[in-house]
Amino acid sequence: MPEKTIESFSVHWLQVLDEYGTCDEELRPLLDDANIKKLFEWMILARTFDNKAFKLQREGRLGTYASILGQEAAQVGSAFALKPSDWMFPAFREPGASFVRGLPLRMILQYWAGDQRGSLIPEGINDFPITIPVATQVPIGVGAAMAAKLKGEPIAVMVYMGDGATSKGDFHEGLNFAGVFSAPVVFLCQNNQWAISVPLKRQTAAKTLAQKAIAYGFPGLQVDGNDVFAVYRATNEALTRAREGKGPTLIECVTYRLGDHTTADDASRYRNREEVEQWKKKDPIERLRMYMEKTGLWNKTYDQEVRSQAKDKVEEAVRETENMSPPDPRDMFHFMFHELTAELREQMEGFLEGNGRQT
Amino acid sequence: MATLTMVEAINLALRQEMEKDPRVLLLGEDVGKNGGVFRVTQDLFDIFGEERVIDTPLSESAIVGAAIGMAIYGLRPVAEIQFEGFAYAAMEQLVNHAGRIRTRSRGRYHCPIVVRLPYGGGIRAPEHHSDSNEAYFVHTPGIKVVVPSTPYEAKGLLIAAIRDPDPVIFMEPKKVYRSLREEVPDEEYLIPLGQSRIVMEGTDITLITWGAMLQPTLQAAALMEKRGINPEIIDLRTLSPLDMQTVIESVEKTHKAVVVHEAPASCGVGAEVIARINEKALVHLEAPVARVTGFDTVMPLPKLEKYYLPNAERVAEAVDRVLNF
Numbered sequence: 001m002p003e004k005t006i007e008s009f010s011v012h013w014l015q016v017l018d019e020y021g022t023c024d025e026e027l028r029p030l031l032d033d034a035n036i037k038k039l040f041e042w043m044i045l046a047r048t049f050d051n052k053a054f055k056l057q058r059e060g061r062l063g064t065y066a067s068i069l070g071q072e073a074a075q076v077g078s079a080f081a082l083k084p085s086d087w088m089f090p091a092f093r094e095p096g097a098s099f100v101r102g103l104p105l106r107m108i109l110q111y112w113a114g115d116q117r118g119s120l121i122p123e124g125i126n127d128f129p130i131t132i133p134v135a136t137q138v139p140i141g142v143g144a145a146m147a148a149k150l151k152g153e154p155i156a157v158m159v160y161m162g163d164g165a166t167s168k169g170d171f172h173e174g175l176n177f178a179g180v181f182s183a184p185v186v187f188l189c190q191n192n193q194w195a196i197s198v199p200l201k202r203q204t205a206a207k208t209l210a211q212k213a214i215a216y217g218f219p220g221l222q223v224d225g226n227d228v229f230a231v232y233r234a235t236n237e238a239l240t241r242a243r244e245g246k247g248p249t250l251i252e253c254v255t256y257r258l259g260d261h262t263t264a265d266d267a268s269r270y271r272n273r274e275e276v277e278q279w280k281k282k283d284p285i286e287r288l289r290m291y292m293e294k295t296g297l298w299n300k301t302y303d304q305e306v307r308s309q310a311k312d313k314v315e316e317a318v319r320e321t322e323n324m325s326p327p328d329p330r331d332m333f334h335f336m337f338h339e340l341t342a343e344l345r346e347q348m349e350g351f352l353e354g355n356g357r358q359t
Numbered sequence: 360m361a362t363l364t365m366v367e368a369i370n371l372a373l374r375q376e377m378e379k380d381p382r383v384l385l386l387g388e389d390v391g392k393n394g395g396v397f398r399v400t401q402d403l404f405d406i407f408g409e410e411r412v413i414d415t416p417l418s419e420s421a422i423v424g425a426a427i428g429m430a431i432y433g434l435r436p437v438a439e440i441q442f443e444g445f446a447y448a449a450m451e452q453l454v455n456h457a458g459r460i461r462t463r464s465r466g467r468y469h470c471p472i473v474v475r476l477p478y479g480g481g482i483r484a485p486e487h488h489s490d491s492n493e494a495y496f497v498h499t500p501g502i503k504v505v506v507p508s509t510p511y512e513a514k515g516l517l518i519a520a521i522r523d524p525d526p527v528i529f530m531e532p533k534k535v536y537r538s539l540r541e542e543v544p545d546e547e548y549l550i551p552l553g554q555s556r557i558v559m560e561g562t563d564i565t566l567i568t569w570g571a572m573l574q575p576t577l578q579a580a581a582l583m584e585k586r587g588i589n590p591e592i593i594d595l596r597t598l599s600p601l602d603m604q605t606v607i608e609s610v611e612k613t614h615k616a617v618v619v620h621e622a623p624a625s626c627g628v629g630a631e632v633i634a635r636i637n638e639k640a641l642v643h644l645e646a647p648v649a650r651v652t653g654f655d656t657v658m659p660l661p662k663l664e665k666y667y668l669p670n671a672e673r674v675a676e677a678v679d680r681v682l683n684f
Contacts, residue, residue, distance in 0.1 A: 087432075116462065116463065116465060117465055119463050119464055119465070120464055120465035120466075120467055121464060121467055121468075123467070128431070128468075129460075129463050129464055133451060133455045136424070136451055136452065136455055136456060138424070139420060139421040139423075139424025139425050139427075139428065139452065140424050140425070140427045140428040140431070140452075140456060141428060142421070142424070142425055142428060143424060143425030143426060143427060143428020143429045143430075143431075143432070143436075144428035144429065144431055144432045145428070146425060146428070146429060147428065147429040147432035147433065147434045148432060150384070150410055150429075150434070151432075151433070151434075169420060169448075170420055170421070170424065170451070170452075173416075173418045173420050173421035173424070174421055174424065176416055176418065176421070177415070177416060177418065177421045177425055180415075180416055181413075331465070332462075335461050335462040335465055335466055336461065336462055336500060336501050337461070337501070337503075337524075337525045338461075338469065338523075338524040338525055341553065341600035342553070342600060342602075342603075342604075343600055343601060343603075344600075
């Protein structure tokens with residue numbers, strides 16, 4: 001009996017806007033001028049915020065912070081495709097996406113400054129708080145998507161993760177569940193090439209991360225993650241598929257972490273400057289700017305206006321954060337259960353009578 | 360009123376809660392058509408269909424993770440982990456998310472899940488199928504841990520667990536699943552979480568236990584009564600939160616206590632119970648509180664498990680040691 005091919009697969013690559021700002025008009029998503037400007041403005045805001053957060057950390061005004069420098073298109077382009085009724089489950093390097101969702105800038109600062117109130121997602125925003133344990137948000141997002149499907153609500157769930165997450169069991173268990181139950185979920189992997197000091201080739205021997213979806217029975221595609229049009233187009237299509245009951249999608253955004261892993265890291269210990277310089281040439285904001293200049297959507301006055309507004313918003317967020325009253329230590333106890341248990345009450349009262357008596 | 364096994368009582372509780380509340384659903388390995396490997400979910404697939412009795416992939420972390428996601432989305436999932444020895448794969452979800460999401464989101468989200476976990480030895484099960492691992496969960500902030508000891512208890516506690524707004528690990532003693540029958544009301548009833556019960560009143564010594572160890576403790580009490588000793592037996596029912604008031608009141612009366620559990624001794628829940636007795640009632644004690652527990656060994660395979668598991672004789676010996684101190 002001859003061997004035969006019983007199944008074959010392909011992984012597609014999508015780029016709409018190249019690094020010189022040249023756009024493939026046939027692939028350009030249906031975005032009007034106002035929305036293209038919004039993408040630009042959100043990316044400027046994300047970068048302005050990121051620069052400020054980094055500086056605050058260096059000045060000792062913020063704890064650890066995970067920079068998003070270079071990943072603005074992957075975050076803004078994807079979150080821009082979400083509807084308010086959709087749900088979003090971030091990892092810990094997605095403030096750009098969270099802002100598009102409506103999360104006040106102040107909350108990200110507050111969280112990284114060590115105040116748990118920064119992860120109180122305001123009512124009306126269907127987002128999960130930042131998730132630090134890598135990939136653990138994946139099965140949870142899938143569960144939310146399964147619940148939406150069971151309730152007959154036509155929404156989609158987006159779960160963010162990085163390249164490192166694709167090595168974790170929860171990534172595989174979560175994607176497998178999503179495939180089996182045809183859950184309305186989009187997995188948005190920001191492949192920024194580095195998981196702290198470990199390069200992509202130490203995470204996987206596979207040529208792409210996108211192809212991991214194939215094993216779970218749903219499509220995976222790779223997009224230029226520094227191309228905001230490609231990210232938006234791919235995400236929008238995947239979210240639409242999900243909302244229409246056509247199941248999950250994995251989108252691998254190929255991007256690059258221009259900064260250190262976090263402010264506690266020094267990337268010069270493990271990667272060379274030339275690599276970073278090469279990626280700087282693929283800057284996601286600059287290429288959209290060039291496109292907008294060519295199409296008359298950008299000029300210097302507009303640019304200055306956008307940057308100055310972003311700076312004002314960020315400065316305002318810093319002021320708000322630094323003017324917050326300190327958190328109430330009783331909150332440690334009060335939010336453990338719906339009702340304070342007898343043992344927690346006893347511990348809290350002991351604390352309040354002891355070194356907590358100033359509170 | 361019907362006379363039911365614990366398996367039947369749990370099945371009845373699940374069915375009644377699912378009939379009452381459309382948000383309640385079951386998920387786990389083999390819980391659907393097969394009715395669960397212990398038949399706890401028998402017939403529920405036929406009654407409620409595949410959307411509410413969900414056979415999942417073999418995937419403990421995703422079973423618990425998906426249950427958390429469903430709970431955040433407004434459902435009331437009851438997840439089954441087939442055996443306690445497979446729960447370790449789901450620990451990260453329990454510790455990092457189930458027990459934390461209320462506090463992390465400052466109350467915006469909460470996690471009303473129940474994770475059913477058949478546990479313990481004495482049924483000649485294969486390796487990794489007989490652990491008594493409640494201490495890991497009790498040590499985890501934000502999670503409640505319930506261990507029923509009889510069919511009646513199982514039904515009332517499970518209904519309370521399903522209606523509880525916080526995550527509950529519901530540990531079902533496999534040894535008791537079918538070895539004990541008792542009258543279980545058809546109608547619904549709740550046994551509030553966080554309240555222990557006095558199973559037998561006595562004056563001479565307090566025996567504190569839970570789950571599968573209640574039966575050998577009762578047998579030990581029968582041996583003692585023949586010798587004129589009247590023990591008081593307390594079934595803790597809920598290990599987190601732990602109701603110490605009943606225990607303290609009893610120890611103030613008897614001045615002596617023994618804790619009996621199946622799990623290894625070191626850092627077992629018995630150690631916590633004794634620490635709290637010492638904190639609250641040390642001056643009432645006439646002897647150090649004794650422990651009768653499993654050993655700090657790996658749970659042995661069936662040919663040796665009878666030596667590992669505490670039995671009536673070991674409990675009676677410990678009582679003698681305390682009484683003769």
